[in-house]
Amino acid sequence: MELSFTPQEDAFRKDVRDFLKENLPDTVAAAVRSGSEMTKELAEQWHKILFDKGWVAPNWPKKFGGAEWTPVQRHIFEEECAMAYAPRQVPFGLAMLGPVLHKFGNKEQQDYYLPRILSGEDWWCQGYSEPGAGSDLASLKTRAERVGNEYVINGQKTWTTLGQHANKIFCLVRTKTDGKPQEGISFVLVDLDTPGIEMRPIRLIEGGFEVNEVFFTDVRVPAENLVGEENMGWTIAKYLLTHERTNIAGVGLSYRALEDLKTLSKKVKRNGKPLNENPLFAARMAQVEIDLKAMEITNLRMLFQAQEQGAPGPETSILKIKGTVIRQALNDLARRALGPSAAPFPSEDLLGNISIAPEDNAHNAAHYFNNRKLSIFGGSNEIQRNILTKAMLEL
Incomplete structure (x- = not known):
């Protein structure tokens, strides 16, 4: 059974194919086709091409600099990119944190972080899983204690995909220990250059190093990096994960x-x-x-x-x-x-x-x-x- 599309959608598909034919670098497509590791340089090269075209954030609203495509347009774009051996965009900033900031971020956070995600100036990674908190994410133990105008973070994250390339990480941290576990979690943005952060690569079974473990020792983060309200991180986490699971x-x-x-x-x-x-x-x-x-x-x-x-x-x-x-x-x-x-x-x-x-x-x-x-x-x-x-x- 073939899905039917409107003439406008068929025209959009042709535009995407023409764009890919003219702009997708052979070196990038060859790396994807052969299954080679997508280097940071190649990923950033493709990101810039899409950014210059205005297509780097298909699902973002136009008011935040996105393309604001329809679901069918996004589907067509993903399908055509895959068939042309274009790499998938790194999802952590564009597909995960971006929608979170659209909904839960304050104006200062939106004005500062969203343009940097679009341009590729910031490369984000995700600090969710811990050695004792994977699918049971609510049991996370990384602690963030409020001290004046800062949070002091101690703990460990693991399976941090492409963290070796990132300069920032969004983290779930525990800010309250009493009550239900889900009620004491907050969502915080952290600069990976902050003193007290150590990232160690994890070798995978096939020999690659695409994931890492991250250690936080007395890491001081400005309180203004809290997204939403304190202890509402579980709501934000669930919202983000629905976008991640669609993307998967x-x-x-x-x-x-x-x-x-x-x-x-x-x-x-x-x-x-x-x-x-x-x-x-x-x-x-x-x-x-x-x-x-x-x-x-x-x-x-x-x-x-x-x-x-x-x-x-x-x-x-x-x-x-x-x-x-x-x-x-x-x-x-x-x-x-x-x-x-x-x-x-x-x-x-x-x-x-x-x-x-x-x-x-x-x-x-x-x-x-x-x-x-x-x-x-x-x-x-x-x-x-x-x-x-x-x-x-x-x-």
Whole structure:
């Protein structure tokens, strides 16, 4: 089933395709296509191109410098960018903190931080998870004590994605210890150059260093960096996470991965025939494609709802669950298609017998292992099912 679009939306899609064809640097697209690590320099290069065009913040209101696109326009843009091998924008400032400041920030915070997010002058990272507080985020222990016109922060955050590139971090901190855990949390903006902050890289199973742990020792932060009111951080955290979970769905990325998988299955042969002619493998690809189309429709429906209500609701957990399951299924099928050559560090004997195209490296076991995280971060899929059960089914 193909989704139908209006003539105006079809014209917008053509504009996006033309823009990508003319402005997406070959070096950036090649890095994405091969599955290489997206360096800070390449990410900033693409950010600047979108900023100059006025497309860097599709979901922001125009009064804050955004494009204020419709949900369908945002969907089209994401899909076309993915198919052209454009990198995803770093979400922490644009897709997470930006909407929080739109809704909860005061005018001074909006006037100072939002233009710097748009221009790329500030690179934000997220300080939510802790060693003892992952999906059970309300149990966080990083403490912020009010001393005069400052907060003094002590504690630790972990799994801080791309923190090594960031100059600022938004944090959930505990400002009250009595009462319900959710009622004593605040949302604070912190400059990573502040004395007392130490960031240590964490090596992942595939060998990369995209996440970090951050230590706070008597870190003094101006009280004016508090977003919203003290102890209302849990409300802000939930609001931010709905945007994160919508973003995690990755419909466009999954369509690109599906097309890559179809191409790969035509090249790889089993028993003298292309893999796409294997009934079992073809059935698995078909099932993923059906699930992906259903999720695309659901994603569009929820984007429209978010536009009317100002924020996505708890049903974004559906997108988080299905989106990550689909992306992992595509990773698994691609790894199966590559067979022994999917090994991230194949032996010389293996390389001598199997030809690997550069773009096929994006499907090797290293990327498969890395993407096992998708169903864990942003709230594990098990927790998301509990959220759906309580918030939507009232069980």
